[in-house]
Amino acid sequence: MKEDKDVIIERGLQESNYTFFDREQLVSFAENFYTVTGIPVSLHTFVRDSVELQAIHAGNTLRCSICTYLRRECFPAFRRACFDNNHAALAECSKAGKPHVYRCHMDLCEAIIPLKRFDNESSVIFLGRVDTKPATEEGFRAFIKRAADTEPLILESDAEELRRLYYSMPRMSEDGFARAVALAADYAKLMETESRPVRYIPRTYVDAVKQYVSANIHLPITREMAASHVGVSPGYLSHVFARELGCSFSEYVTAKKLEMAKELLSSTSLPIITVSERCGYDNPKYFSTLFKKHTGMTAGEYRKKATPHLDNPADI
Structure with missing residues (x-):
């Protein structure tokens, strides 16, 4: 019997180790670079241009930066804009084969620096995000307007936290950022010529898909x-999910979306129609039907049970 090409690929991933830089x-580089420059750093390795093997972070990428806050608060349009912006910059860096400095959709400076490509693997250094303008109330209002233009769901209640995060974001001049990029690029060249490569076993498809869903x-x-996203056929993905998790892909996604819905219902006063949208359901009636099917109660009933201290939680 002819073996499915995806099975062959998976067996190859399991049986072979990929050459990678010493973690x-x-x-050490990420932590030292952040200490010296104050610029957040993240380093990513990809196999077959799709599946991320590992990520290393230093700086306020580990804390709640203003952009991280906006993404974590489930603002879908903002998160999508970040995703599209980063992938466009990554494509430009890959095409040019050299450091790429750019401004994101929020007018913050970022840079991507490529590391040496192996046969089926690539690594990049992400620098930023950095504001090259001084922190002022006028600048804050412009930042919030830009964010609101991207994501209409941003609420007035978010303003004070966003103000605090805006004033604490990393800042330096454009020339300073350019010098920092040059420093990181020199380090990348040093890594390519002097670093002793190690062997690294990639994550499974399931891990990559879990990250994608999240x-x-x-x-x-x-x-x-x-x-x-992970470069396999839909049929094979279903096979792997059933084998590894004991459920279908759609069942897994539904469970995760409902987990998110429960969290939003119990921790926020967002209208149920907004909760539905933030969980990826454009049809609130379908969301309500699905929620009751899996929990045995309506979203409004769940909220009242989960938040008995609230007299009139939003239920529309």
């Missing part, structure tokens, strides 16, 4: 979208 060296929980995720 300890990368962690990052895109606000979208109407399909099996085809996830399969395309």
